[in-house]
Amino acid sequence: MRHGSNQPVPCDVPDRPGAVAEMKFGIGQPVHRREDPTLVQGHGRYTDDVQVEGQVYAAFVRSPYAHGVIRSVDLDAAREMPGVLAVYGAQDLAHYGDFPNVTAFKNRDGSAMLKPKRKPFAADRVRFVGDPVAFVVAETLVEAREAAEAVAIEIDPLPAVPTARDAVAEGAPSLYDEIPGNVFLDYQYGDAEGVEAGIAKAAHVTKLAIDSHRLVINPLEPRSAIGEWDPEQEKYTLTAGSQGAFGMRNMLAGVLGTGRDKVRVLTGNVGGSFGMKIAPFPEYVAVMHAARDLGRPVKWTDMRSESFVGDFHGRGLEAEAELALDADGRFLALRIKGLADLGAYLAPVAPLFSSINIPKNAVGTYRTPAVSAEVRCALTNAVPVGAYRGAGRPEGNYIMERLIEQAAREMGLDAVTLRRLNHIQPDQIPYTTPVETTYDSGEFTAILDRALEAADWDGFAARREESRARGLLRGRGIGQYLEVTAPPANEMGGIRFEEDGTVTIVTGTLDYGQGHWTPFAQVLSAHLGVPFDKIRLLQGDSDQLIAGGGTGGSKSLMASGAAIVEASQKVIGIGRVIAAELLEAGVGDIEFKDGRFTIAGTDRGIGIMDLAAQLRAGVSMPDGVPTSLDVKHVHEAAPSAYPNGCHVAEVEVDPETGTVQVVRYVMVNDFGTVVNPLLVEGQLHGGVLQGIGQALMERTAYDEEGQLVSGSFMDYALPRAEDAPPFVFESRPVPATTNVLGAKGCGEAGCAGALPSVVNALNDALSEVGARGVEMPATPARVWRAIADAQAGR
Known part of the structure; x- marks a missing residue:
């Protein structure tokens, strides 16, 4: 690739005398992040740092109204502005598919939740301030932004429902004709009858109104994207921040209406996401459309003022919670009734974080015999709400911990003692909770x-x-x-022995600030004996991946770590066959330890790096003996x-x-x-x-x-x-x-x-x-x- 985005990130040893000699690189060691010297000196390569030959620039036109009917979008004046190459409206992108929502929740009556459709641009009605309606492509960024200001939008305003309470009020205007009352999901989970029984026999019931209010996510790096089109391969390439190139590729292919092999996603360094950048956005489809139409790479970089209205927001749950206790303070039942604000459109995993994640995490560390959650999920004339760090987990824990403190105060009990009284004890583990989880x-x-x-x-x-x-x-x-x-997902663990003597880990999770490179290298070094300073990480190129659940829900080490361990075992299995040939021994006599293959009971052996070097040098192998230690492995998802x-x-x-x-x-x-x-x-x-x-x-x-x-x-x-x-x-x-x-x-x-x-x-x-x-x-x-x-x- 001409801008090198598909190459493993370089892994230079920190420039400190004796660094390698003094540091230990095994599991459990406090190894400094290898990428930090590069990043803190400003040498990272984020999307906006990428410059592609011949690139032009996009700027977006967004609705100034929260709700209204579009009467006209006049693009003519913008087309006449200096440097403008093209101006696109909703009609130009109407043939693309809907943005995905992968959840399949049911209403309390068993019917499927309603999913409002979202196209790249608003065509008939705008539904939040910031809803994109058009975009301009020009030779320079300044020219694109100036031309975008010349687009004239005529909108007949409609009454707005900016909050969930507004949306569900009697007589409130509907955002979608097919979703009357703006409630797209009326969700119930758990043992409602058991909770009623627990409350009925309780000596005390604590009640709290709790608000986990809407937040702006605000990662350090605003979103940015570069769209490219290869006419020979008939293939799109998108360079953008993401939480997993493989998953982003799959979602975008669905919107573009093309095969997954016709879309490539490249992600370099990412300056934060917190759940937001996992999703495809209208801007990504737009720059790829324009790149194909114009035959030139098209680049867009968000301004912070756009981020506030163009990215997803987080949280957005009002809840009424009840905790029932007996006279001694033992928990009998937990009931949560919530009203969730999901914004104008559905994010890919909405409403996962405002429905089932709440009760599953509210149980926490406590024996709670009966749990019930009822949540109405509403659409509002506000920025769509997506996953944000924890995605319902902090809200669930917050509800229970606030209830415990309040209950202790009301009952005259010590809150610490109350927690101890209700804790699940080690001799009760494995413990199956009433919310279908089993603590191991x-x-x-x-x-x-x-x-x-x-x-x-x-x-x-x-x-x-x-x-x-x-x-x-x-x-x-x-x-x-x-x-x-997060729920289980398959994950790739590829290991490649490179021509330059390094070893590359290929993974479908993606580091957007966590520092995956260092712990992944520690796992590989511990299990395969590869020198730590020889390990690279490749994570942001969908063409290099055969699976990838992406990073989210605190599962990366469990998924990628397990994939690396299992891939290492495959490498060892292949290496034993090759080493047996080189050492003139039976495969069953070859042992592996600390990065070295040896003949059992002797000191004859060969290190794994030396073995890889001999294979690179072209050492002859008989038919049926592998000539490479490289593996591509998919770890089948481990439980939560x-x-x-x-x-x-x-x-x-x-x-x-x-x-x-x-x-x-x-x-x-x-x-x-x-x-x-x-x-x-x-x-x-x-x-x-x-x-x-x-x-x-x-x-x-x-x-x-x-x-x-x-x-x-x-x-x-x-x-x-x-x-x-x-x-x-x-x-x-x-x-x-x-x-x-x-x-x-x-x-x-x-x-x-x-x-x-x-x-x-x-x-x-x-x-x-x-x-x-x-x-x-x-x-x-x-x-x-x-x-x-x-x-x-x-």
């Missing part, structure tokens, strides 16, 4: 106890007094969580795993301003086998800070006309470095029994632990002045108002 491992009370010890739980009173002396309120909160990782942990947060509140600061944060986690503790801790830091952002400051706001009023960083508060508390991180692993590495996944755990621990800590602090019940986001205005109301006796 875990020590939940021990995790809680260690977290309390590490947080100096008993020393809190002195810290609270010290805060009081400074005029501040101090509170502490627990967030114990357990997550169900159950990462869990306990986070303890302490906050200080300034009662004069309502400002909240997280001042201490302790997390003890069970991620099973930890391949690289440095990377795991980094993942937790990032996830916790995103959780703090949702808990205290981030909020997407629409006005009554559906205009996004939090549409820039001037109006939308993201956490900054100063908002990060000092972190204490510990691992207490109990290896999983369901995958070969014993891994459980860690990528989304930070959010799952942070949301409840921070909000529980805040409400504990506010209890000093008689205030309580502050929900996310606990902005200074909300906190100040709660304090003022309490002081005024309201």
Whole structure:
């Protein structure tokens, strides 16, 4: 490829004297990420860094209205602008297929959920501010953007329903004629009768209204795409950020209406995604259409202002939750009733994260005999909602942990004791929950106890007094969580011995900030004995893959790691045959250990790298003996795993301003086998800070006309470095029994632990002045108002 996107990312040894000699590269070692020296010096290769010879530029025209009927889209003036090569409207892309939704949920009455169709461009009606209606291609980016401003759109506005409550209100306008009332799924899961019975016999029922509000996802790197067309092969190439080139290729082929072999997706470095970049977007179809039409590569790069209205948003669930307990505090039943905001169109996995993921994760670490969830999923005149870090897992854990704290307060019980009383115990594992999951491992009370010890739980009173002396309120909160990782998916584990003496891992998962290269290399080095500094990673070229579930749901190490282990075993099997020939021994006499094939009982042998070198040199082999160690392997999906942990947060509140600061944060986690503790801790830091952002400051706001009023960083508060508390991180692993590495996944755990621990800590602090019940986001205005109301006796 002329811009080299299909090549393995180079794996240079860090430029530090003695680095290789001092570092250990096996499983469990804190190896520094090999890509970091390149990335932090600005030498990464993101989509916008790619320049293709002859490329031209696209700019998009988006609806300024949240809801309306399109009367006309006048492209003529734009066509006359300097440098303009083409202007396209909805009619030009109408022959392409619908964007995919892969879920198949049923309504409570057994009927299939309704799926509104989405074409690349809005043709008859716009349904959110930012809905694309046309695009311009020009010789330069400036010319494209100026011409896009010349496109004249005539839209008759319709009343908008910017929130889920607006959408389901009586008499609300419908976004789609075929979906009356805007509810496309009325979902029920679990044992409703058992829950009713549990509530009926309960000594106490705690009820809470909980809001996991809509968020703007905001990865560091905005989306970007380059479309190319090869007329000889009749093949599209898309260079774009993704969470898996193989899956993106398959979805795009469906929209384009062509064979999968006629689409190639290339992904280089990716600056964050958090679930959003897993999906195909209208811009990707548009640039490929224009590339084919014009015979030139077409490039588009998002502006941050476009990202706020053009990407997916996250979260968006209002819930009423009930926890029934007996007189001793044992859990009897959990009921969740929710209203979910999915936006104007359905993302590929919507409404997975607002339906079944909620109850499956709400059970957490606790014995809860009966569980029921009822969620109405609504369409709104707002940006579509997609998966966001955790995708329902943090929401489920948040609901249960908030209920436990509230129940303890109402019943006069100690919240720590209440958790211990209801924990699933090690001697009860394997434990089958009422939500169709089976926990294979875990020590939940021990995790809680260690977290309390590490947080100096008993020393809190002195810290609270010290805060009081400074005029501040101090509170502490627990967030114990357990997550169900993403559903199983097949994953590729290819191993190639290259001409230059390196070894390439080929995988269908994709690193968009996690640092896959280093732990994958550690796994390969441990199982195949290949020198760590000789290992490369190829992950972002769909033409090189035969399978790929992509990265998401904290499953990458379980999937790719297992694929690498199994592929290594295949390499060893092939190598034993070849080594037997070279060493003039029987295959059954060849042993493999620490990267070396030997004849059992002797010191005669050959290292795997030397064996590969001889094969490259063309050593002669008899018929039937392999001439290459290369393998292409597909790991058949391992079951989900159950990462869990306990986070303890302490906050200080300034009662004069309502400002909240997280001042201490302790997390003890069970991620099973930890391949690289440095990377795991980094993942937790990032996830916790995103959780703090949702808990205290981030909020997407629409006005009554559906205009996004939090549409820039001037109006939308993201956490900054100063908002990060000092972190204490510990691992207490109990290896999983369901995958070969014993891994459980860690990528989304930070959010799952942070949301409840921070909000529980805040409400504990506010209890000093008689205030309580502050929900996310606990902005200074909300906190100040709660304090003022309490002081005024309201």
